[in-house]
Amino acid sequence: MAVTTDLAIYRTQVLPEWVDYNGHLRDAYYVLVASYAADALMEHLGIDAPYRQRTHCTLYTLELHVHYFHEVKQEDLLEVTVRIIAADSKRIHAGFDVGCARLTEPAASIELMLLHVEQGESVKPLPFPAEIARALETLQAATAGVAPAKRSSRKMELRGR
Amino acid sequence: MAVTTDLAIYRTQVLPEWVDYNGHLRDAYYVLVASYAADALMEHLGIDAPYRQRTHCTLYTLELHVHYFHEVKQEDLLEVTVRIIAADSKRIHAGFDVGCARLTEPAASIELMLLHVEQGESVKPLPFPAEIARALETLQAATAGVAPAKRSSRKMELRGR
Numbered sequence: 616m617a618v619t620t621d622l623a624i625y626r627t628q629v630l631p632e633w634v635d636y637n638g639h640l641r642d643a644y645y646v647l648v649a650s651y652a653a654d655a656l657m658e659h660l661g662i663d664a665p666y667r668q669r670t671h672c673t674l675y676t677l678e679l680h681v682h683y684f685h686e687v688k689q690e691d692l693l694e695v696t697v698r699i700i701a702a703d704s705k706r707i708h709a710g711f712d713v714g715c716a717r718l719t720e721p722a723a724s725i726e727l728m729l730l731h732v733e734q735g736e737s738v739k740p741l742p743f744p745a746e747i748a749r750a751l752e753t754l755q756a757a758t759a760g761v762a763p764a765k766r767s768s769r770k771m772e773l774r775g776r
Numbered sequence: 777m778a779v780t781t782d783l784a785i786y787r788t789q790v791l792p793e794w795v796d797y798n799g800h801l802r803d804a805y806y807v808l809v810a811s812y813a814a815d816a817l818m819e820h821l822g823i824d825a826p827y828r829q830r831t832h833c834t835l836y837t838l839e840l841h842v843h844y845f846h847e848v849k850q851e852d853l854l855e856v857t858v859r860i861i862a863a864d865s866k867r868i869h870a871g872f873d874v875g876c877a878r879l880t881e882p883a884a885s886i887e888l889m890l891l892h893v894e895q896g897e898s899v900k901p902l903p904f905p906a907e908i909a910r911a912l913e914t915l916q917a918a919t920a921g922v923a924p925a926k927r928s929s930r931k932m933e934l935r936g937r
Contacts, residue, residue, distance in 0.1 A: 636825070637895070642837040642888075643811040647804035664797070676803040680932050681840040686899075701934045708934055726932050727803075734798070738847075771841050771887050771929035773862045773869055 622696040622758060624659065625652035629691045640687035640722075646679065649711045649725040652695035656709060660750045662731075671734050672741060674707070678728040680768035685715065685722040692716040698763075699755035704742040705731045707751065710764055724764035783857040783919060785820065786813035790852045801848035801883075807840065810872045810886040813856035817870060821911045823892075832895050833902060835868070839889040841929035846876065846883040853877040859924075860916035865903040866892045868912065871925055885925035 625648070633644035657663065657674060667673050687693065694714045701708040707729040712721040733741045743751065786809070794805035818824065818835060828834050848854065855875045862869040868890040873882040894902045904912065 636828070637834050637836075641808075641811055642814075642840060643804060643808035646807045646840075647802075650802055650804040653803075667797070673798050675798075676844055678844065678932055679803060679807075679840075679842040680929070683837055683839065703934055706934055708932065728932055728934075768841070768930075768932035770931060771839055771869065771889055773864055773867060773889075 622698065622761060623694050624697045625655045625695040627651065627693050629687055629689050629693065631689060634689045637686075638688070640689075640691070642681075642683065645683065645687070645713055645723045646681060646725065648693055648695060648713055649679075649681075649723075649727065650676075652697060652711050653709065653727055653729065655695075656697055656707075659754065661747050666747075670744075672731060673734060674729040675732050675738070676727055677706075677730050680726045682724045682764070682766040683722075684720065684724070684765065685718055687713075687715050687722050688717075693722070696761075697754075698758040698761045699751065700726065700763075702751050702755055704748070705740050707731075710767075712764060720765065724766060726764075726768045783859065783922060784855050785858045786816045786856040788812065788854050790848055790850050790854065792850060795850045798847075799849070801850075801852070803842075803844065806844065806848070806874055806884045807842060807886065809854055809856060809874055810840075810842075810884075810888065811837075813858060813872050814870065814888055814890065816856075817858055817868075820915065822908050827908075831905075833892060834895060835890040836893050836899070837888055838867075838891050841887045843885045843925070843927045844883075845881065845885070845926065846879055848874075848876050848883050849878075854883070857922075858915075859919040859922045860912065861887065861924075863912050863916055865909070866901050868892075871928075873925060881926065885927060887925075887929045 635641035698710040713723040796802035859871040
């Protein structure tokens with residue numbers, strides 16, 4: 616699998632209930648796997664359960680874009696790698712490649728735009744505290760050299776094929 | 777809810793297992809709801825189980841883009857409306873708005889690019905048969921007047937906020 620092991624943030628087997636009538640991983644479950652990988656990213660950055668309980672802060676997903684490249688079958692092993700595409704004081708633009716042990720290239724590329732918010736009577740965007748900003752900077756630097764996804768987010772439209 | 781009832785193609789209640797640690801519908805489950813709405817769209821167009829068995833043809837998702845606007849809570853009632861944004865001889869660019877009975881505007885807008893394929897030893901793109909092309913044309917005409925989503929697919933990037 617053409618991924619660098621140290622960027623792999625989440626691994627899972629395809630569960631039977633994730634497979635659709637075509638006999639493949641249903642489109643939405645690629646996204647669930649990326650969503651679990653985003654949870655792992657949060658843990659990695661220190662936005663974990665104790666942090667969330669202490670600060671009432673968490674990440675919200677604002678936007679998400681998926682390119683599907685390959686079918687994934689039941690019992691396939693998936694490995695998700697993460698790359699920080701960009702970040703500012705409150706937001707993370709993360710790229711996840713969903714790799715499959717059977718394939719040489721990713722099965723799907725998924726970009727997420729995540730916003731750090733405080734949950735209270737209303738939900739307010741809030742800058743990352745210093746230690747999380749530092750962890751994010753470190754991960755961004757570590758993944759800066761990773762090749763971008765086969766296809767990045769773009770305006771969806773019918774193109775010639 | 778600011779949707780035209782006759783475009784509503786799928787309804788569901790939020791299930792307990794779809795709710796994440798933030799107490800809201802997890803990002804991936806908005807996509808699952810849209811994926812079920814895409815199944816309903818297939819039924820509507822005649823790409824149903826008997827058709828799939830007879831022809832070995834089905835739809836594959838090539839690409840998907842989500843804008844999240846509002847949190848959805850457990851036991852919320854969701855209603856998905858569909859709009860055919862564009863189509864050609866083999867592809868459907870569909871827009872789904874995930875509405876929530878509690879909200880006046882959509883909770884999320886989701887675009888899918890779907891490809892008609894024949895599944896065999898390999899997977900081959902194949903034009904829609906005439907009756908499905910006609911059903912698609914009819915639905916496209918019927919949804920041509922529907923207001924576009926609050927936000928359409930675009931290249932994801934950090935923008936000022």
